[in-house]
Amino acid sequence: MKSIILLAAVVLLSTTACQSQINNAKTETVKVYGNCGMCETTIEKAANKKKISKADWNEETKMASITYDSKKTTLDAVLKNIALAGYDNQSFLAPDAAYDKLPGCCKYDREKKQVAIVTQPAKDTTKPMQNHGSHQHDGMNNTSQETNQLTVVFDTYFALKDALVKTDGNTASAKAKDLETAINAVKMDKLPMNVHTVWMKVLNDLKEDAEHINGTKDISHQRDHFMSLSKNMYELIKVAKPAETVYYQFCPMANDGKGANWLSKESGVKNPYYGSQMLTCGKTVETIKQ
Amino acid sequence: MAIQKTLCKKVLPLAILFTLLISNLFAQKIVRYDLYVKDTIINFTGKAKRAIAVNGQIPMPTLTFTEGDTAEIYVHNEMNEETSLHWHGLFLPNKEDGVPNLTQMPIKPHTTHIYRFPIIQNGTHWYHSHSGLQEQIGMYGNFVMLKKTNDPTFRKGIDDLPTVPILLSEWTNIKPENIHRMLHNANDYPALKKNAVQSYGEAIKVGHFKTKLKNEWKRMLAMDVSDVYYDKILMNGKPSTDLTRIEGKQLKGGDKVRLRISNGGASSYFWLTYAGGKITVVANDGNDVEPVEVDRLIIAVSETYDVVVTIPAENTAFEFLATTEDRTNSASYYIGNGIKQLVSPQPRLKYFEGMKMMNDMMKMNGDLDDMGMNMSLNQMDMNVVMYPEITGDAKPKQDDKDPNRYNANALADIVTLNYAMLRSPINTALPKDAPVKELKFTLTGNMNRYVWSLDNKVVSEADKILIKKGENIRIVIYNNSMMRHPMHLHGHDFRLLNGQGDNAPLKNIVDIMPMETDTLEFNANVEGDWFFHCHILYHMMSGMGRVFTYENQAANPLIPNPKLAQRKLFADDRKMHFMSQNDFATNGNDGEMMLQNTRWSIGSEWRLGYHDMHGYETETHIGRYLGKMQWLMPFVGFDWRYRKMGIDEQEKNLFGQTNTKDNRAVLSLGVNYTLPMLVRFQTEIFTDGIVRLQLMREDIPVTKRLRFAFMVNTDKEYMAGLNYIFNRNFSLRTHYDSDMGFGAGLTFSY
């Protein structure tokens, strides 16, 4: 009899546990601005919908891991609720009124918007535009400051690529070390949120590939890791917007005929996977402008 | 002969040349659209539901013309039911107006009907089905008429902006026929869904018990600013849209965008707000107005507004939000590219403040009292007492003397559009020498029974209104009902007299709030039968309208049998609405069934025990509601009961009359009267001389889901019960009945 009760209790408990589970669960990690533990409670409460969605926000990284029922809602729907609670995030900026209502300790630093020059209707063209111009400048400074720190990462990547083009395993190894240092120096919470999100996604792989390239002088092993390194770097540069135009290039023969990509500052092809063997094999597949 | 021949030779080519020339000079461009109307299944909410799609889409396709074109629209009805299409706000020959049984016969299933008319105006309009409730389930579409580029009224910086037509609409998973039926039976399930029941319990919690008491004393049921619950709000068929490019051109910071917004909702008003700053209103109901900057505006059912918004920053999309007037639901357009800047949602309504305001306005006889405020043109909005963004979150400080206490623009620093701010850029004055005919209408209604009318008459109870071609018609409308009504005139634009003199704006809908009086005028310039009606679909179908008709006008070739057409037109508001419920309880079955329309009620109640001791009893009443408020209903009845002496032996009534309950079948005459507190008082005299007086009320809202019911009569019968509402159809009921004792059970209502 006792065991039956116990069994019943277990069944009951497990069913209640099942009920609070989210079906068709999908988890994504995205940047959500915030400051403190109080923010965490508010953010998670805003994201929480019984059996549909929940979030776990990390005060250190400012990243929220959001789990949701992909058949019943979307990541954006959850992020919208978080923004309506006052917290800027990857997809939405909170209404000013909602941000203003946050308690003092929760008032995180907001990214400034880049004020646009309003196209004046034809009859108003005589009005001076200087005011708008200066506004725009402030905004520009603001955004470039925060992406600046990635420029070092990109530049070391390009140096590494050049070493591979020259089939120089020693230099490649040294440049990979520089790359590791540059990656570790990035203050990720200063990144704009969309960049931050991608950064979090690729960070571990970037580090791992750089480590491997650094740890060997075998050029073919270095080139193997350069393939995934380039892929991740491309994702990053696409959101971070490079200081100057960058070309995403592709060699169909690399990687045993499966093809591989790399990034370059020049439009002309200099293949890092074959070096002098087949220096000009490949083509530009995408031009990434600032 | 020879001469003739040469003449022919010479003249014929010339004639051909001439005709060509003429057709080039004068013939308008014919723009043809083919619309295939078809049943479809749609899934907006996770549940597949029936809808109507045209050319496979909801909303119907956007139809675009340029002033001067000729429209040729082929409507292919591929459904198994009748349909029609009305071109809302258009000037056209009456037979193209698309009102079934008035300007044409309905388009029969699996036939094609051609609408053909010249486009003689420009502006933002829309089109919709005028048949039954089809408009609710998908039959609405944008209808845009562009200005010619050489039009003298062409406005640089407005008419040349990148432009998007946006059609607002709502979706409900409940069949519209069912919604209509539930509205007529005062079913409070929609209020429950919207958390707007306003029960005694909720009233006490916020310190408004007296308000609720006074409200019921004045015989009002709790009301909301709107009475249908919708599952989704749609802008061009979607709850959320990213507007990143227009006509292939990417939007960027600094761009201005013109939105041509039509409210194709069947019963919802929408607040329009924008995250990127001010909204510039540039046209209303398809007519240009002088640009006016506001923070927000409300768009009435079937109105159109053209607004211009600016994208104020780079790499950002700004939310353009449409929120239902009851603030329970919304839809968004994100204008621009990049991260999405949200706009503050409209805060929830303070319902009990609204109830208190209504109490103050309502006289004991059901008339409204504006307390000398002469309200008009949406300038004084009584609803501001419910708006936290205007009157604050807490209870407002009561200042009955303040003349601005309902003036949103005086109370808050945000600017809300009202009709007085609309000014036409052109002189709209009517011909000065034309005779003037003045008409007065009072908008009347009864929320509890969902009867809506003009001068307490529905369409089928009133004659057509005769007007003469060339006359200036001036209409003064006063709203003595508790809801706002968007009154729409077919085939003409009217001037809304709003203090702008010769530059009064041209409109074809005027939204009139409770207690407002508005004056409008138009020149009667096109013959035909023109509908003038409230555009809330369920009000229109309940008969809230009139027909204007011109004296001595030619017969409409599309109405071969006017008598039949009229009978079919009148059938809409004569429709009987069915409701029934039954309580399957431990001590028996308790239930009722009712068929009701504007004036008549046929109802049957029953109490069926499970054995002879408990008895079996039915009462059937056929009655007619009298008066504007419909508090009084005389009826004839038939009672039958059978019982073996049971638990509560009451052979004599309060008047000492002996009443055999064992077996009785009698006719009766009686009268129902709704007392303050919404208690129904019934007096009935039966053919066997017995008199019975009875008091009852079944729907006292104790909490959001709990209802209390009681009944007591002079036969010394009594009942008290509690109902807990689960959903639209089911509730748990427990009651004590003097005949059948204590019982508990499940109630099914339809």
Ligand SMILES: [Cu+2]
């Ligand atoms: Cu209409």
Ligand SMILES: [Cu+2]
């Ligand atoms: Cu109405």
